Amino acid sequence: MRLASSQLAHIPLIVIEGECDHGSAKALHAAVEDALSADPRAILLDMEKCTYIDSGGISVLLGAVRRLRGSGWLGVLAPNDNVRRLLEIVGLTVDTGFRVFDDPLDASLALKDLGD
Amino acid sequence: MENTTPTADSSSEGGRCLRFSVKAQAAKLAEIRRFVEEVGYEFGLDEERVFDLKVAVSEACANAVQHSGGTHAPLELCAWFHPNRLVFEIADSGDFRVPQAERSAGADTRGLGLPLMVALMDEVRIRKTRGGGTNVTLSVFTGV
Numbered sequence: 597m598r599l600a601s602s603q604l605a606h607i608p609l610i611v612i613e614g615e616c617d618h619g620s621a622k623a624l625h626a627a628v629e630d631a632l633s634a635d636p637r638a639i640l641l642d643m644e645k646c647t648y649i650d651s652g653g654i655s656v657l658l659g660a661v662r663r664l665r666g667s668g669w670l671g672v673l674a675p676n677d678n679v680r681r682l683l684e685i686v687g688l689t690v691d692t693g694f695r696v697f698d699d700p701l702d703a704s705l706a707l708k709d710l711g712d
Numbered sequence: 713m714e715n716t717t718p719t720a721d722s723s724s725e726g727g728r729c730l731r732f733s734v735k736a737q738a739a740k741l742a743e744i745r746r747f748v749e750e751v752g753y754e755f756g757l758d759e760e761r762v763f764d765l766k767v768a769v770s771e772a773c774a775n776a777v778q779h780s781g782g783t784h785a786p787l788e789l790c791a792w793f794h795p796n797r798l799v800f801e802i803a804d805s806g807d808f809r810v811p812q813a814e815r816s817a818g819a820d821t822r823g824l825g826l827p828l829m830v831a832l833m834d835e836v837r838i839r840k841t842r843g844g845g846t847n848v849t850l851s852v853f854t855g856v
Contacts, residue, residue: 686827
């Protein structure tokens with residue numbers, strides 16, 4: 597798994613590439629913690645190139661949702677069908693602190709709403 | 713790679729078994745998934761079912777890695793080919809743990825592995841082995 601951290605409209609954006617499992621989740625956890633340290637209202641994870649995730653990675657997502665719920669949300673960008681199915685199974689997709697976006701533009705619009 | 717070459721075997725039921733043995737450590741999970749992929753596609757499963765199997769087997773193996781308590785004891789996988797069913801058997805030699813009562817780093821997600829296995833597989837069985845380890849079987853049924 598490879599990670600790259602940047603920003604989209606002043607919101608932390610973490611690009612996840614490859615497989616996010618029990619062996620690599622620690623690195624994602626560190627990146628998310630780093631992003632949360634600036635107290636953002638939202639965090640975006642670009643998962644378009646994330647080919648695999650299991651409870652190792654999902655636990656990091658759940659932790660971030662818990663921290664952001666109320667003030668904002670954790671957004672996931674363009675997950676593939678298999679990854680999206682897992683996020684549904686664990687109940688993330690119906691969580692008020694979680695969003696899925698198919699397009700970066702949708703994410704930008706949602707970020708604008710958050711700023712108002 | 714010396715201990716990771718799959719070897720063939722056969723059972724009393726007439727099913728064919730492919731064995732895979734690795735050290736019980738989280739860094740080996742990706743290697744295990746490559747094995748699951750090969751077996752799944754050889755059995756004729758589609759991409760979605762292969763993904764499900766990769767997750768379920770990874771969860772079982774991640775639990776086994778925890779059971780091993782960092783000893784890196786061997787983790788034994790066996791893929792059983794039956795006419796209408798593909799079965800992965802995962803055996804560890806660590807201390808048996810009630811699956812629900814364990815979890816790794818993400819403290820707020822206790823026991824997410826087992827529900828995922830159950831949600832993704834057609835059948836999940838967990839039993840304590842005579843030696844005190846844990847034996848998990850994950851099954852995918854086809855053509856029923």
